[in-house]
């Protein structure tokens with residue numbers, strides 16, 4: 001199975017990295033891109049150029065799609081919808097859980113076997129041990145084409161509901177952007193006293209590495225519903241201390257806009273009588289739907 005022919009639709013930064021990984025792993029790789037010139041380097045490396053989407057889809061039992069968004073996926077696949085029956089489609093384009101479910105239904109109506117995917121990597125990480133891809137949707141596509149998928153990154157199958165991969169992809173990115181927000185604020189704050197970012201960076205990295213250890217403890221509290229278990233720093237204390245963060249930003253002439261939203265949430269939770277608990281209880285305030 002390691003030599004299953006694969007088609008890649010979309011040769012942006014990510015699609016090119018995926019196609020290159022498949023070529024390196026010895027798959028006959030057919031490529032198509034709206035702007036045809038982007039295929040040239042890959043063709044020089046051994047890829048086969050498809051002149052049309054129809055030709056590309058017909059070339060391989062597995063079609064990997066990596067386009068800008070789901071609108072571009074529909075624009076690309078709609079004209080060849082009649083030719084998708086029996087084809088395994090692995091759509092690694094980023095989108096929302098709802099979009100993935102709708103795409104899976106669209107594919108099923110056309111007889112295609114649909115696997116959704118969320119790439120947890122940037123292009124240079126593809127085919128390195130650091131990269132992983134979340135998959136959900138057709139188990140049979142995942143199992144049949146596992147060798148080709150594993151050539152891209154470490155593969156994680158999450159279940160038959162196509163929404164599961166984009167949901168968890170977006171959850172991971174949400175965690176990342178929360179962290180990036182804090183990092184940017186921290187650099188703005190230290191920069192307000194002329195401290196070079198490079199001088200402060202090692203300490204920030206050390207602190208974030210150590211604080212990432214909180215994830216497992218929060219998870220245990222959230223799953224048990226007991227936010228008072230294993231509390232090291234209670235919420236009432238944290239809510240009071242958080243004021244210092246906002247005050248210091250103000251004093252240093254740094255906008256608090258990235259940090260500000262957490263303050264009122266903490267205060268509300270304390271006012272509701274949960275000051276002795278941990279920060280993890282804030283998830284109850286974030287879930288606006290049961």
Ligand SMILES: NC(=O)c1ccc[n+]([C@@H]2O[C@H](COP(=O)([O-])OP(=O)(O)OC[C@H]3O[C@@H](n4cnc5c(N)ncnc54)[C@H](OP(=O)(O)O)[C@@H]3O)[C@@H](O)[C@H]2O)c1
Pocket residue numbers: 010011012013014015016033034035038066067068069071072073075076092093094095119120121122123
């Ligand atoms: N790059 C990353 O770090 C990264 C990481 C994880 C996930 N992703 C996801 O991977 C997907 C591709 O990202 P990328 O970095 O390759 O983006 P990109 O470099 O901007 O490439 C976008 C691709 O989509 C094509 N495209 C856009 N609109 C189209 C349309 N209407 N019809 C047909 N093709 C269309 C482009 O074709 P043209 O060349 O003709 O414009 C190009 O092949 C995105 O969903 C992205 O969120 C990217």
